[in-house]
Amino acid sequence: MSRELAHVRQELDCQVCLSLLFDPVTLPCGHSFCRVCVLRASDHVHGCPLCRAPFYYDALGCASSTVLRSTIVSLFPAEYAARRQELEEEGAILPLDEVDRPGDGPIVFSLPLFPLNCVVFPGEKFQLFIFEPRYVLMLKHVMRSSRCLGLVNSTCVRDTNAVGVLLRIENVAPVGPHRFLVNTVGALRFRVRSFHECESYLVGMLETLRDTPEQCETEPTLSQGRGNxxxxxxxxxxxxxxxxxxxxxxxxxxxxxxxxxxxxxxxxxxxxxxxxxxxxxxxxxxxxxxxxxxxxxxxxxxxxxxxxxxxxxxxxxxxxxxxxxxxxxxxxxxxxxxxxxxxxxxxxxxxxxxxxxxxxxxxxxxxxxxxxxxxxx
Known part of the structure; x- marks a missing residue:
């Protein structure tokens, strides 16, 4: 590593965890931190963790610094991947790459459940309005980790075989004290294997649910006659x-x-x-x-x-x-x-x-x- 690149690497450390920035966010004061670190610090400090400068919006509404993140990934891809693996092992983020990857069988993972009398399909955009204290707490927990939650129909939320959809959180907009509009998109289906209560909201042990492969379901390809x-x-x-x-x-x-x-x-x-x-x-x-x-x-x-x-x-x-x-x-x-x-x-x-x-x-x-x-x- 050259001297210039080593100097750049030192500037890309988070001042909370003292590791390489992961999913960085930049506060109004100009300091950048890992998203997970900002959300954890917001429970104790109402401002920048480094200079204590206040910012007048909830930490959940912090947008990712996409330019800074892409720069880190392009300059230090191996270290960024190791940082991701470290956070996954801590349970701070969900290994979504593994969940999204088709495999031989269902993948089991844990995720907070949000019951609602509606059904969202994979690929569908959906907006949540969260204001109950227990779900505000749940939102803080998922935003500091996987940025995902499980949506289950409220009529079958406590069924061990209930089928729901994993929602990816795209952004969070505060609309008042402890009130948030959460924009999400349906990612994949899951089946509930078991559940338990954690700090007044439900957390489920889930397994991915995919359609069974079927024969003769595709149109002719180039090798099978497309163009014929x-x-x-x-x-x-x-x-x-x-x-x-x-x-x-x-x-x-x-x-x-x-x-x-x-x-x-x-x-x-x-x-x-x-x-x-x-x-x-x-x-x-x-x-x-x-x-x-x-x-x-x-x-x-x-x-x-x-x-x-x-x-x-x-x-x-x-x-x-x-x-x-x-x-x-x-x-x-x-x-x-x-x-x-x-x-x-x-x-x-x-x-x-x-x-x-x-x-x-x-x-x-x-x-x-x-x-x-x-x-x-």
């Missing part, structure tokens, strides 16, 4: 099978209704995930255009049909019980088929609230049946 007119024509013919049947009006767009009714076998039962996903994507393009539709397009183009199915579920399903059933499904194909049945199912003749309730109840019944079939298989 015959193969592409076959895929188009398979996709167009969804459009067989009578036409009816749904909202502002005309969609196709399959020949079979919801009480009969699924009209998409013989179609691949690729075909159903593209038909649902065409329907969404016709009815709305937003960032979720764009993200679903990218997921379908990259053949990430599980990711696309969750984005489409967010756009198409609103009632909480149906969303919970879709979240619990472990088959991408079944999830896409359930969405297709909802979109192209036989239209209800009744009108008003009773019609909507009947359609929602019918949807939940079909989801229960499809989930049971998927489980037995």
């Amino acid at each position: 007119p015959g193969a592409e024509a076959t895929a188009r013919e398979e996709s167009e099978r969804l459009h067989l049947g009578e036409q009816h009006e749904s909202g502002t767009a005309t969609v196709s209704c399959p020949v079979q009714t919801p009480e009969q076998a699924s009209p998409c039962a013989e179609l691949s995930s690729a075909a159903v996903a593209r038909q649902l994507l065409d329907y969404l393009r016709t009815n709305q255009r937003n960032s979720y539709v764009t993200a679903a397009e990218r997921a379908v183009d990259s053949q990430a049909y599980d990711e696309a199915s969750f984005l489409m579920s967010h756009l198409l399903v609103r009632d909480v019980p149906s969303r919970q059933l879709l979240l619990e499904m472990t088959s991408t194909r079944s999830r896409l088929q359930a969405l297709a049945q909802m979109v192209w199912g036989k239209p209800q003749r009744a009108s008003g609230t009773a019609s909507m309730q009947g359609r929602s109840s019918s949807m939940r019944g079909r989801l229960h049946q499809m989930r049971s079939t998927c489980t037995t298989q």
Whole structure:
């Protein structure tokens, strides 16, 4: 290491832990510290840990210094990786790289649980308003460590097999004394194995939940015939099978209704995930255009049909019980088929609230049946 680089390295030490800065934040006084160190110090010192200069916002709202962090990573990658491993072993941060990495089996980890009467899908942005003292304390704990929390439907929060979603915290905005708006995004699903209370809030022992691999779920690749007119024509013919049947009006767009009714076998039962996903994507393009539709397009183009199915579920399903059933499904194909049945199912003749309730109840019944079939298989 050159003399100049050694001098730079000395300036990149956190003055609280005396180690290399990790996820650095810069306070208004100009001093930089590890995020974990600032949050730990904020429990005892209401200001800069070094010069005691006050700053007039909560430490939870400190934004990461992205330029400083990228500089540290580029100059000292090995030491930064060792620092990450050290904090993971201490339990100060969650090993998200390991959690996100697909493996042979589920990965078990511990995380605070936030019960709420709603369901969030992976890839969906969600805003929390936290004001209860116990959850403010929980927020401080997760912000000084993993910056993640587990969202579980409040109706099943104490079930040992409850399925929820891990929320990554993007930023925290104080809106008053001990009141915070927390912007998050759904990252991955988990199943609760056990839980216990820690300082008045729940902490769960969780395991990752992924869709089971299925055969014949991808479109032809370059090596399998993509670019081959015959193969592409076959895929188009398979996709167009969804459009067989009578036409009816749904909202502002005309969609196709399959020949079979919801009480009969699924009209998409013989179609691949690729075909159903593209038909649902065409329907969404016709009815709305937003960032979720764009993200679903990218997921379908990259053949990430599980990711696309969750984005489409967010756009198409609103009632909480149906969303919970879709979240619990472990088959991408079944999830896409359930969405297709909802979109192209036989239209209800009744009108008003009773019609909507009947359609929602019918949807939940079909989801229960499809989930049971998927489980037995």
